[in-house]
Amino acid sequence: MKKGLLAGTACTAICLALTQQPMRAATLDDVMARLDALERNNAKLAKENAQLRDRVNHITSRPAPATATASAPKGNPVQHAAVAPSPAPAPEHAIVSIGGAPIYSKAPGSNPFIDNTTVTLYGHVDLSGDVFNAGVFDQGTKFGVASNLSYFGVRARHNLAPYGFPGWAAIAQFESLVEVAAVPTERAAFGTRDSFIGMETPWGTIKAGKSDTPYKRSTSKFDPFSATLGDYNSIMGNTGGDLRAEFDWRAAHAVWYESPVWNGFQATVMASPGQNTARDNSDFALGDFNCPATSSRGSGSGFPLTSAPEGCTDGSYGNLYSASLTYNQGPLTAIAAYELHEGTNRTGDEAVTPLSNGGVLVVPPGAVGIANEWAAKLGAGYRFNDGIGTLQLYGIYEVIRREHTVADFNERSRDGYFLSATQTVGHWDVSASWAHANASPGSPGTGVFNTYTVTPPAGSADFALNSVDSSADQYAAGVKYHFSPFASWYLVGSFLRNGPGAHYCLGASGHGYAVCGRDANNNVVAGNKAKAVTTGLTFDF
Incomplete structure (x- = not known):
């Protein structure tokens, strides 16, 4: 022709x-x-026709994608889970495609029908209804609805192999908390969660932005009740109880490196500069509007009525360094992690506090002061096939220390333990966990005597927390039903026993609110026994 x-x-x-x-x-x-x-x-036309014919043949001969099964993991690296290795350079993906075949490219010298950038929209929705009792004398049983770390994100990956960099890719992510149940505050501004830009290479991945620390991520998959009122952060990573877990944290303005996985091992290291113009770290970090180590509008955050007048004096730290080494191979998981907070400011604890019985509690200047706080932990897990399904066991031993603090006023030093077990039977997971905090040497604060009456007896309302046992135990049990790998229903019950001088909270990290030992005037009530039952639905996309 x-x-x-x-x-x-x-x-x-x-x-x-x-x-x-x-x-x-x-x-x-x-x-x-x-x-x-x-x-x-x-x-030229004949050549282009031949290329198009090959592409059409490739599309028509491609096998159908495998159907997702209930046992297939979602594998979302931004969920509350262990550190996921950066993915190996994937085949070229398309922003626009026909039958999965890419049809557009910006790569010079390459076929104009191949693209090298993938953009992914993803999200996690978790909404629960709760019944709880804080175990405090002036409160009863209450009901609540919470959005437990629901989030939405955008992730992009640009393959650099066609540009002469095999094994390299530019990556970026923007992720934000979504207040499904509560009225949004600045916590839900876009980019509040893990957000970064980075570069994948054959020698590992380096990222900059903000992210859960390696210390936090190393054991987060150990907790079967993450973000519920049974979350292990009631005690684990929590230096002194109350509203936040300082060593289960998302570090801002950070740089971190994730090594490749080698025979099951992966190392991750992070550094976060304090960016604080105050030598005692009592100011906001440059670029931030919240005291370091505090949640938005939470205790010590700098929001009105949450902090002492002198500024960030309730846990604000300078530089942060965090590192972890993880091993995942077959049924065995093992971790070792360490984190340091330099110059943590606790001077807000130093005061002369009058007691209602006529006495006073004096915390001398410098007794708590400004000092380094650090934590280290070892953990292991093993998965069995027991004939019923799979049985997953995890355990953690954790050490938290504050340096150069007078022992009678040091509530930030203690040892902790955690155990969890999950038995899978078909679509069901049946789980239980226990967390324990040893007593700390002392405490700088005072508490309200928990008489379980509306009006405590005169002269016995307050007591010195540093004079009594501050150990605590948390127990949780629950079930989860998986409709698919992406949708589930759960029911969890949790019980927290605070020692006479302890004031840990349920839901301190991840849940939409915490159930704490506080009276109606927000005074600390130590020694309470908090109870909660929560049920909810989750959906990942």
Whole structure:
């Protein structure tokens, strides 16, 4: 067909030339040039047709994608889970595709129908209804609805292999908390959760932005009740109880490195500069509007009525350093992690506190002061096939210390333990956990005597927390039913026993609110026994 077309075209051109003798030489040259151009255009068209035919054959012969099963993990690296290795450079993906075949590219010198950037929208929704009793004398049983770390994010990955960098990719992520149940505050501004830009290389991945610390991520999958009122952060990673877990944290303005996985091992290290102009770390970090180590509008955050007048004096720290080494191979998991907070400011605990019985509690200046706080932990897990399904066991031993603090006023130093077990039976998970905090050497604060009466007896309302046992235990049990790998229902019950001088909270990290030992005037009530039952639905997309 091609030869016939060319012959016909040539004949027409020659005949036209013969009828115009004065222009014969120029016309024949022009005919030959046009014939050459036609041959080139037809060759290019034939090549493009062949490429398109190969692409169509590739699409029609591609096997159908495998159907997701209930046992397949979602594998979302931004969920409350262990550190996930950065994915190996994947085959080229398309922003726009037909039948999964990419059809657009910006790579110079490459096929114009291949793209190298993938953009993913993803999210996690967890909404629960709760019944709880804080175990405090002036409160009863209450009901609540909470959005437990629901979030939405955008993730992008640009493959650099077609540009001459095999094994390299530019990556970025923006992730935000979504207040499904509560009225949004600045906590839900876009980018509040793990957000970063980074570069994948054959030698590991480096990222900058903000993220859960390696210390936190190393054992987060150990907790079967994450973000519920049974969350292990009631005690684990929590230095002194109350509203936050300082060593289960998302570090801002940070830089971190994730190594490749080698025979099951992966190392992660992070540094977060304090960015604080105050030598005692009592100011907001540069670029922030919240005291370091505090949640928005939470205790010590700098929000009105949450902090002492002198500024960030309730846990604000300077530089943060965090590292973890994880091992995941077959049924065995093992971790070791360490984290340091430099110059943690606790001067807000230093005061002369009058007691209602006529006495006073004096915390001398410098007794608590500004000092380093650090934590270290070892953990292990093992998965069995017990004939019923799979049985997953986890355990953690944790050490938290505050340096250079007078022992009688040091509530930030203690040892802790955690155990959990999850038995899978078909679509069901049946789980239980226990967390324990040893007593700390002392405490700088005072508490309200928990008489379980509306009006405590005169002269016995307050007592010095540093004079009594501050150990605590948390027990949780629950079930989860998986409709699919992406949707589930759960029911969890939790019980927290505070020693006479302890004031840990349920839901201190992740739940929409915490259930704490506080009276109606927000005074600490130590020694309470908090109870809660929560049920909810989760959906990942």
